[in-house]
Amino acid sequence: MPLQILSELPPEPEEMKVLIKRRIEENILNSDVNVSAGGPGHFEITVESTEFEGLSRVKQQQLVYSAISNLMSGENPPVHAVDRMVTKIPSNSDG
Amino acid sequence: MKIDPDIRTRIEKIVSSDHVVLFMKGRRGAPQCGFSATTTQLLDQLVPDYSTVDVLQDPEIRNGIKEFSSWPTIPQLYVGGEFIGGCDIISEMFGTGELEEALGIPKAANTAPDLTITDTAAKALQEISGPSAGRELHLSIDARLQNNLYFGPIEERELSTVTNGIQIYMSAQTAVRADGLTIDAESTSSGPAFRIENPNLPKVKDITAQKVKEMLDSGENFGLYDVRTPEEIQIARISGAIALDEDIRNKLEKSDKKGTIVFFCHHGGRSQSVAEHFAALGYENVFNLIGGIDSWAQDVDQSVRRY
Numbered sequence: 001m002p003l004q005i006l007s008e009l010p011p012e013p014e015e016m017k018v019l020i021k022r023r024i025e026e027n028i029l030n031s032d033v034n035v036s037a038g039g040p041g042h043f044e045i046t047v048e049s050t051e052f053e054g055l056s057r058v059k060q061q062q063l064v065y066s067a068i069s070n071l072m073s074g075e076n077p078p079v080h081a082v083d084r085m086v087t088k089i090p091s092n093s094d095g
Numbered sequence: 096m097k098i099d100p101d102i103r104t105r106i107e108k109i110v111s112s113d114h115v116v117l118f119m120k121g122r123r124g125a126p127q128c129g130f131s132a133t134t135t136q137l138l139d140q141l142v143p144d145y146s147t148v149d150v151l152q153d154p155e156i157r158n159g160i161k162e163f164s165s166w167p168t169i170p171q172l173y174v175g176g177e178f179i180g181g182c183d184i185i186s187e188m189f190g191t192g193e194l195e196e197a198l199g200i201p202k203a204a205n206t207a208p209d210l211t212i213t214d215t216a217a218k219a220l221q222e223i224s225g226p227s228a229g230r231e232l233h234l235s236i237d238a239r240l241q242n243n244l245y246f247g248p249i250e251e252r253e254l255s256t257v258t259n260g261i262q263i264y265m266s267a268q269t270a271v272r273a274d275g276l277t278i279d280a281e282s283t284s285s286g287p288a289f290r291i292e293n294p295n296l297p298k299v300k301d302i303t304a305q306k307v308k309e310m311l312d313s314g315e316n317f318g319l320y321d322v323r324t325p326e327e328i329q330i331a332r333i334s335g336a337i338a339l340d341e342d343i344r345n346k347l348e349k350s351d352k353k354g355t356i357v358f359f360c361h362h363g364g365r366s367q368s369v370a371e372h373f374a375a376l377g378y379e380n381v382f383n384l385i386g387g388i389d390s391w392a393q394d395v396d397q398s399v400r401r402y
Binding site for chain 2: 057058061062063065066069072073081082
C-alpha cells in the first residue's frame with residue numbers, strides 16, 4: 001500500500017519543468033523553451049522558435065499544447081494548467 | 096491521449112452545425128464560469144445568433160474538444176469550422192477589431208456617430224446624471240439591435256460624443272448602429288421616459304408560419320429561403336424552400352429588388368441578420384419567419400421534425 005501511495009504523488013515541479021521543456025523541444029524544431037512553475041500543477045511556458053513563422057498566435061500555441069497534451073489529459077494530469085503561454089519568433093531569423 | 100473516433104465525428108458535426116459555435120461551461124445567458132461569461136458578453140455585442148455547447152453536460156465532449164482543438168481550456172470558439180481561440184485570445188481580438196474580421200462582419204467605426212438629443216431629453220438626462228466618475232452615460236445597441244441607455248464606467252476602446260451638452264459613451268460596434276439616432280424624452284408620473292429612434296433599423300418585417308403557409312397555398316410569387324446549415328436541412332425542411340447556399344445568395348444579391356423574399360432559420364435569429372443584409376441591399380419586401388422552422392413545425396406541419 002505505501003508504494004501505491006508513493007506512486008500517486010505528483011512529480012516534483014522541477015522534474016516536470018524538465019519534462020515539459022523536453023517534450024516541447026522534441027516536437028518543435030529549433031525551439032528555445034523556458035518553463036517556470038507556479039502553484040501545484042501550474043506552469044508558465046515561453047517558447048521561441050523559427051517553426052512559428054507564418055502561423056497565427058493560436059496556431060503557435062496549439063503546436064505547444066499538442067506537444068504536451070499527454071501531460072495535460074486524463075484524471076489528475078501532472079500539468080493542471082498553463083497560466084501563461086508566450087510564443088515568439090526569434091528576431092534574428094530571416095523569415 | 097488519442098481522441099476516440101466516435102467522439103471526433105460528434106465534434107466535427109457540432110462545429111459544422113452553425114457558423115459560430117462556442118464550447119463553454121453553462122449556456123449563453125447562464126454561464127457557469129467567468130471565462131465563458133466574458134466570451135459570451137463579447138460575442139453578444141457582435142453576433143445576433145450563435146450556438147453554444149455546454150461541456151459540463153457532456154464529459155465526452157469536455158475532454159474530447161481539448162484533444163480535438165489541441166487546446167487545454169474552455170471556452171473554445173469555432174467560426175466556419177475553424178478554431179479561433181480561447182477567452183484570452185478572443186478578448187484580445189475584440190480589442191484590436193480582429194474578431195469582427197474573423198466573424199465576417201463589418202468593422203466597427205472609429206468615430207462617434209451623429210446623434211440628436213432633444214432639449215427635453217437633455218434636461219432630463221442632466222437632472223438624473225450628475226457627473227460622477229464611474230457613472231458616465233452610455234448608449235448600447237447590441238447585435239440584435241436592442242437599445243439601452245445606462246450609467247457605468249468608461250471601458251477600453253469606447254467612443255464618446257457631446258450632443259446638446261450631454262456626453263455619451265458607446266462601444267465602436269454601437270457607434271456603427273447609432274448614426275443619425277435620436278433620443279427623446281417624455282415626463283411621466285414615474286420620472287422621464289426616454290425614447291430612442293434609430294433610422295438604422297432595417298426594414299425587415301416579421302411574418303408568421305401560418306401566413307407563409309397561406310402565401311404558399313395561394314401560389315403567390317415569392318422566394319422562401321432557408322439559411323440553415325446543410326446538416327440542419329437534412330434534419331428538417333419546409334417543402335418549397337430554397338437553401339440559401341453561396342450560389343443562390345450571389346444570385347439573389349444581384350437580382351431585381353422588387354420581389355418578395357422570406358427567410359427562415361431554426362428560431363429566427365440567424366435569418367433576421369440575413370434578412371437585414373438583403374434589406375440593406377435595397378430589397379423592399381423582406382420578411383423574417385418569426386420562430387423559424389421550429390414555429391413551422393409547431394403551428395403548420397407537425398410532421399416536420401423538431402430539434
